[in-house]
Amino acid sequence: MHDHAPAPGGIRGAGNRRLLAISLGITVTSMIVQVIGAILSGSLALLADAAHMFTDSSALVIALIASAVAARPADDRRTFGYQRAEVFGALINAIILVVLMVVVAVQGIQRLITPGEVEVQGPLMLVVAVIGMVANGVSMWLLSAAQKTSINVRGAYLEVMGDLIGSVLVIVAAIVIVATGWMPADAIASLLIAVMILPRAISLLREVFSVLAESAPKGMAVSDIRTHLKMYEGVVDVHDVHVWQLTRGAPVFTAHVAVDPTVFAQGRSTELLQELQSCLADHFDVEHSTFQLEPAGQDECEDTHA
Incomplete structure (x- = not known):
């Protein structure tokens, strides 16, 4: 016996796409302004931050495309719909981050090796x-709320966060240049931006691979779910439990539930099924669940004949 509940909206909502x-x-x-400012001021840090913003623009375009694809309804071939498009979009974002890190690092090192080649205009760089x-x-x-329920929006959010920190680094470097005239501050800021990108890329890649590997969502303990379900009257055991995510905010749960034979004899199976599904939705935020109710001892027979 089984039933399905609809998956949560996440990025698939039109409101998130508008944001x-x-x-x-x-x-x-902002990227266009920074590119012009980098050219006029000669600042590598500004150019690095502009390049990072270009990556953010690409990430947001990918997020929008992925959200449109993910909003398509399920069909007989793709029974879960297209929600995994968000995960692939996040994977592309992470790869872009890694490439950007390498490019900025190389340019920063070259600027440090030859510090006197470019005269940076500190005041313009600061503005x-x-x-x-x-x-x-x-x-x-704008993205702070949506990133909590969508891995793809989270990828874009993390990139914008990195840009914010990068802008602060550029401001500090500009102040140093204006106050002291020490030009290497610009190259150092660009290298710090490159170093800052690495953990963000690794974090996003780890989350993407966790979803693609169909690992249990972070913070969700299967043993706790099993214990909770066994508290319901008539439930003898819960086995063959599987929990994974289609994407961030869309967990899926399946399990075999061994029940006392009197549950079937009294016609309580539908009522028990609804209780178990409500338990997952209310206590563990799992809206899409599938249960197979079976008489207690059936799994032992299956193991004997396997």
Whole structure:
């Protein structure tokens, strides 16, 4: 006996896609300002931050495309729908982050080796960096709620967070240049931005691979779920438990539930099934669950004949 409940919305809501589109517009505008500022001021740190914003723009475009694909309904071939499109979008974002880290690091080291080649205009660098910081702060605020329920939006959110920190580093480097004239501060800021990207990329890749490997969601203990389900009257045992995620915020649960034969004799199987599903939804935030109710001892017979 089994039943299914609808999966949560996550990024698939039109509201989240609208926020992504607004954030994309802010990021692209700020990126253009930073590119112009980097050219005029000669700042590598600004250029690195602009490159990072370009990556954010790409990430947001990927997120929007993935969200549109993920919103498509399930069919006979893809019975879970297209929610995994979000995960593949996040994977692309993480790869872009790694490539960006290498490029910025190489350019920063070259600037340190030849520190006198470029004269950085500190005041202009400072003004442009402040504009970038404000833009990133607004984008983070827009995405802060949606990133809690979508792995793909979280990828975009983490990139914008990195940009915000990068803008702060550029501001500090600009202040140092304005106050002391020490030009290596610009190259050091660009290297710090590159170093900052690495743990973010690793974190996102780890989460993507966890979903693709169909691991249990972080913080969800199968033993606790099993113990909770066995507390219901008539439940003798819970076995063959599987918990995984289609994407962030969309956990799936299946299990065999051995019940006392009197449950079937009294016609209580439907009532018990509804109680078990409500338990998962209310206590563990699992909206999509499948249970197979079977008489106690049936699994032992199956093992004997296997």
